[in-house]
Amino acid sequence: xxxxxxxxxxxIPYSERPAACVVESKNGHFYAGVRIENVSYPITIPAVQSAxxxxxxxxxxxxxLYIENREFDQLDFWVKEFxxxxxxxxxxxxxxxxxxxxxxxxxxxxxxxxxxxxxxxxTPNSDFPVSAMLFTNDGYFEGVNIEVSDWTKGLCAERVxxxxxxxxxxxxxxxxxxxTKKGEISSPCGACRQVxxxxxxxxxxxxxxxxxTLSEHLSIDLLPFNFKSASLKKQG
Ligand code: THU
Numbered sequence: 001x002x003x004x005x006x007x008x009x010x011x012i013p014y015s016e017r018p019a020a021c022v023v024e025s026k027n028g029h030f031y032a033g034v035r036i037e038n039v040s041y042p043i044t045i046p047a048v049q050s051a052x053x054x055x056x057x058x059x060x061x062x063x064x065l066y067i068e069n070r071e072f073d074q075l076d077f078w079v080k081e082f083x084x085x086x087x088x089x090x091x092x093x094x095x096x097x098x099x100x101x102x103x104x105x106x107x108x109x110x111x112x113x114x115x116x117x118x119x120x121x122x123t124p125n126s127d128f129p130v131s132a133m134l135f136t137n138d139g140y141f142e143g144v145n146i147e148v149s150d151w152t153k154g155l156c157a158e159r160v161x162x163x164x165x166x167x168x169x170x171x172x173x174x175x176x177x178x179x180t181k182k183g184e185i186s187s188p189c190g191a192c193r194q195v196x197x198x199x200x201x202x203x204x205x206x207x208x209x210x211x212x213t214l215s216e217h218l219s220i221d222l223l224p225f226n227f228k229s230a231s232l233k234k235q236g
Pocket of ligand 1: 123126128144145146147155156157158187188189192
């Protein structure tokens, strides 16, 4: 494994400045994270947030951070939040990061899986677990929402699962399914809709509502007339 390999997975069409890092969990597992930009710049997921959120969503606690240099958005916050031991290294200390892709036939019954996934959500602030499954044509990634001491630095289940797939180098998707057990309906928030619009612009979104019903939508219908622009200044 080398940094360039991970940097190539970063989604950075607006800055053209790649960022990637690797988090080591308390149990010694490694979770990569890449920078995932959005056409609406403030919704961008920095690499360290991505790696920590992925680690947390797998039921693990971040303990160490491997980076090439210190030029990372949110670095100080995440280092302090988990008391991370920071290692500046020439290459990531691993052959591979955890393989978080689940090969599967797309037509299986997803609700039991979405329900069991809810137990992995990290929701000390809201006690409102959300689960998400993001499908390619031959399998899926799992996501849950994660919360930390700063409310603004947690991530919704939808964005965690997108971060996981993009970090794994997967960019072609079929559909996204989400579930919440509380509240009347399960429905992605506005920020997630903008991120969904970027990666799954005309895709199927299945919402498994708390009261047992299912509704199916096209992402374009969930955020019609979403923000787009080809005339943003690049930072590269
Ligand atoms: N949440 C999601 O995971 N997805 C959504 O689309 C709505 C909100 C989470 C974020 C936070 O952890 C909790 O629900 C309350 O906002």
